[in-house]
Amino acid sequence: MNLKAITQGDSGTAPVAELAPEVAVQPRRLVRRGLAIAGSIGWYLGLLLVCAFILLPVSWMLTAALKPDLAPVYTIPPQWFPTHDWHWDNFYRVMVNPLFPFLRYMLNTLFVVFANILGILISCSLVAYPFARMRFRGREPLFYVIIITMLIPWQALVVPQFFFFYHIGWYGTYLPLIIPSFGGNAFFIFLIRQYMRSIPKELDEAARVDGLSYFQIYWRILLPLCVPVLTVCAVFTFIWNWNNLLGPLLYLSNNSQYTVAIGLASLYQGTITKTNMLMAGNLLSMIPPAIVFLVIQKRLIGGIATLGLKG
Amino acid sequence: MAQIVLENVTKTFAEGVQAVHDLSLTIPDGKLMVLVGPSGCGKTTALRMIAGLEEISSGRICIGDTVVNELTPKERDVAMVFQNYALYPHMTVYQNIALSLRIRRVPREQMEQRVHEAARILEIEDLLRRRPRELSGGQRQRVAMGRAIVRHPQAFLMDEPLSNLDAKLRVQMRSEISRIQQDLGVTTLYVTHDQTEAMTLGHQVAVMRNGVLQQVGTPQDLYRTPTNAFVGAFIGSPAMNMLEATLTDDGGRLAVQVGSHRLRVPHDALSMRPALSSYIGRRLALGIRPEDLEDASHVAGADEDTILRVAVNHHEDMGSELILYFELDAPPVVTEDTRDLAADQGAEAVRSLERQAQTRRTTVIARVNTRSTARSGDTVALHADMHNAHFFDLETGQAIHGDRVAVGTPVPASKGT
Numbered sequence: 001m002n003l004k005a006i007t008q009g010d011s012g013t014a015p016v017a018e019l020a021p022e023v024a025v026q027p028r029r030l031v032r033r034g035l036a037i038a039g040s041i042g043w044y045l046g047l048l049l050v051c052a053f054i055l056l057p058v059s060w061m062l063t064a065a066l067k068p069d070l071a072p073v074y075t076i077p078p079q080w081f082p083t084h085d086w087h088w089d090n091f092y093r094v095m096v097n098p099l100f101p102f103l104r105y106m107l108n109t110l111f112v113v114f115a116n117i118l119g120i121l122i123s124c125s126l127v128a129y130p131f132a133r134m135r136f137r138g139r140e141p142l143f144y145v146i147i148i149t150m151l152i153p154w155q156a157l158v159v160p161q162f163f164f165f166y167h168i169g170w171y172g173t174y175l176p177l178i179i180p181s182f183g184g185n186a187f188f189i190f191l192i193r194q195y196m197r198s199i200p201k202e203l204d205e206a207a208r209v210d211g212l213s214y215f216q217i218y219w220r221i222l223l224p225l226c227v228p229v230l231t232v233c234a235v236f237t238f239i240w241n242w243n244n245l246l247g248p249l250l251y252l253s254n255n256s257q258y259t260v261a262i263g264l265a266s267l268y269q270g271t272i273t274k275t276n277m278l279m280a281g282n283l284l285s286m287i288p289p290a291i292v293f294l295v296i297q298k299r300l301i302g303g304i305a306t307l308g309l310k311g
Numbered sequence: 312m313a314q315i316v317l318e319n320v321t322k323t324f325a326e327g328v329q330a331v332h333d334l335s336l337t338i339p340d341g342k343l344m345v346l347v348g349p350s351g352c353g354k355t356t357a358l359r360m361i362a363g364l365e366e367i368s369s370g371r372i373c374i375g376d377t378v379v380n381e382l383t384p385k386e387r388d389v390a391m392v393f394q395n396y397a398l399y400p401h402m403t404v405y406q407n408i409a410l411s412l413r414i415r416r417v418p419r420e421q422m423e424q425r426v427h428e429a430a431r432i433l434e435i436e437d438l439l440r441r442r443p444r445e446l447s448g449g450q451r452q453r454v455a456m457g458r459a460i461v462r463h464p465q466a467f468l469m470d471e472p473l474s475n476l477d478a479k480l481r482v483q484m485r486s487e488i489s490r491i492q493q494d495l496g497v498t499t500l501y502v503t504h505d506q507t508e509a510m511t512l513g514h515q516v517a518v519m520r521n522g523v524l525q526q527v528g529t530p531q532d533l534y535r536t537p538t539n540a541f542v543g544a545f546i547g548s549p550a551m552n553m554l555e556a557t558l559t560d561d562g563g564r565l566a567v568q569v570g571s572h573r574l575r576v577p578h579d580a581l582s583m584r585p586a587l588s589s590y591i592g593r594r595l596a597l598g599i600r601p602e603d604l605e606d607a608s609h610v611a612g613a614d615e616d617t618i619l620r621v622a623v624n625h626h627e628d629m630g631s632e633l634i635l636y637f638e639l640d641a642p643p644v645v646t647e648d649t650r651d652l653a654a655d656q657g658a659e660a661v662r663s664l665e666r667q668a669q670t671r672r673t674t675v676i677a678r679v680n681t682r683s684t685a686r687s688g689d690t691v692a693l694h695a696d697m698h699n700a701h702f703f704d705l706e707t708g709q710a711i712h713g714d715r716v717a718v719g720t721p722v723p724a725s726k727g728t
Binding site for chain 2: 206208209210212216221225
């Protein structure tokens with residue numbers, strides 16, 4: 001079709017006259033396209049470089065995890081993936097070790113993590129709601145008190161909290177690791193309150209006129225609209241609890257209760273540490289958070305963007 | 312359905328601002344009342360107090376036979392349409408409309424039937440599965456109406472429901488709202504700042520200014536017998552021309568001197584407004600609506616005493632109407648009323664008013680017969696229909712009536728075709 005149009009001329013004009021500007025434009029267009037391609041190649045190369053830099057420690061871990069027992073790990077220069085050792089069975093061995101019930105630890109951790117997420121989401125959104133939406137005496141001072149609790153370092157509370165939980169008989173149970181999350185978290189309360197304030201107040205008013213109670217407004221209107229911020233809170237809670245070592249170490253007494261973090265810590269045995277096992281366990285423990293990230297990546301980034309929150 | 316009564320209702324905000332002052336108003340059962348006024352006049356606050364979204368500082372609000380001062384919005388059983396629609400973004404249109412019924416535990420079948428009925432009235436049945444963000448402005452507006460209709464409430468409260476629509480759609484939805492309100496016969500309070508909307512929609516129109524009710528009446532009442540200069544200038548489009556004038560008596564013949572022009576005041580004007588006689592020899596505010604100024608060549612038997620000879624500065628021919636702009640050598644009326652109204656139209660209007668007051672020349676608007684040949688630059692004879700002229704006190708802005716019975720319709724001079 002095009003060829004015909006060019007050679008014959010659509011409207012009867014001389015074909016040469018139509019061709020001439022085409023030829024003149026082409027080199028410039030080619031240069032521009034070439035530049036664009038070169039630009040994106042450069043961009044992706046840069047991204048790959050950053051990616052490789054971030055993955056460097058992981059590659060070292062993988063190399064170490066694939067080595068046979070007692071093979072030197074801390075070599076200089078360090079060995080990067082891939083090397084000549086391919087002991088994939090190390091991953092299997094670390095999972096079935098009777099002294100180190102890795103799957104058990106995983107389940108325990110997931111239980112603690114999800115109980116915490118539940119606690120955080122319920123308590124923080126419930127506390128944030130009146131701070132965002134209701135007018136009551138002392139609202140502002142009370143809110144500042146909550147914000148100020150963010151300044152108290154966690155470590156300062158460890159000893160009194162331990163005594164408290166010990167005396168009410170919660171030592172050796174998961175309760176001290178879970179119940180506090182149902183008491184709220186200042187940072188998340190702050191985040192959710194800010195987010196709720198960005199939701200138009202007319203929605204609440206329309207709901208009140210529609211006959212909804214305050215709780216129904218929270219439950220049916222605000223909570224569904226807060227999903228982005230709740231996702232952020234849930235993911236942060238997941239990561240914090242997944243990595244939490246001190247809490248489980250303090251309160252859990254029985255090997256069958258241990259979380260992954262303690263399990264990994266217990267694999268470290270000074271000079272007789274099997275580094276390949278330690279690294280294999282570490283890599284395995286990274287899988288669940290990675291899956292969580294992959295699944296809700298889009299939501300999470302959206303949520304973080306709307307909150308103006310980084311890191 | 313029920314009537315709504317406001318008795319001496321006052322709203323003072325925590326910061327000491329009095330938004331509504333001693334408002335008494337009755338919205339008869341099944342009628343549509345429009346509460347109109349410039350922005351910040353307290354009309355929305357009044358509406359929100361009726362809805363229960365705003366506490367009442369003093370006074371009493373009754374819906375039907377019940378005093379609702381202490382009741383929650385839910386217990387008041389009124390439905391509200393918000394300016395920005397306030398649709399729940401995470402719910403479908405169906406869920407939006409049905410929510411209030413679900414909360415009231417209406418049986419499922421009945422709920423479905425009622426939602427579909429409301430959707431049918433509003434012609435949005437095919438939108439029920441969509442979410443608000445997938446709808447156009449007009450469709451959202453309909454859904455907001457649907458949410459109100461479905462409840463069969465005691466009253467509708469509408470807070471500038473059309474102000475977010477474009478002009479064409481606004482006219483269409485205006486007549487829809489009027490039709491639906493009449494079909495359903497639900498008592499309705501409609502708040503707007505647009506006087507055209509107020510005049511076309513309301514059975515009754517209440518004009519508010521700075522939290523104070525100025526006048527309540529039918530659109531015709533407000534148009535023909537405004538109680539003060541504010542209502543006079545606010546109602547009607549284009550707005551009433553307001554000029555400073557002096558009332559004179561030439562041996563029994565009453566006239567107003569407007570700058571260098573003299574307009575005879577008919578006898579019946581005096582008999583209808585006995586108080587006018589006390590203004591003889593004094594300055595007052597003369598109000599003439601643009602439609603009461605007509606090209607004299609189109610008025611049969613136009614009296615020479617009521618003719619203004621003016622040079623047209625500017626004309627606007629809109630086909631259906633012809634608007635002429637010209638200047639008179641009399642100062643405009645500058646009172647708190649006219650200043651407020653100008654301020655509502657923007658800074659330029661205030662500057663223009665001040666400029667006119669300084670130069671003591673007022674731009675006057677006439678809406679004349681479309682067959683008139685008057686154009687920019689022409690000198691034209693305009694007949695002022697002084698039967699329909701309005702007189703206000705310059706100090707108080709109050710209309711000069713003398714008695715409150717003076718509501719009769721004056722006979723207009725017959726206009727030629």
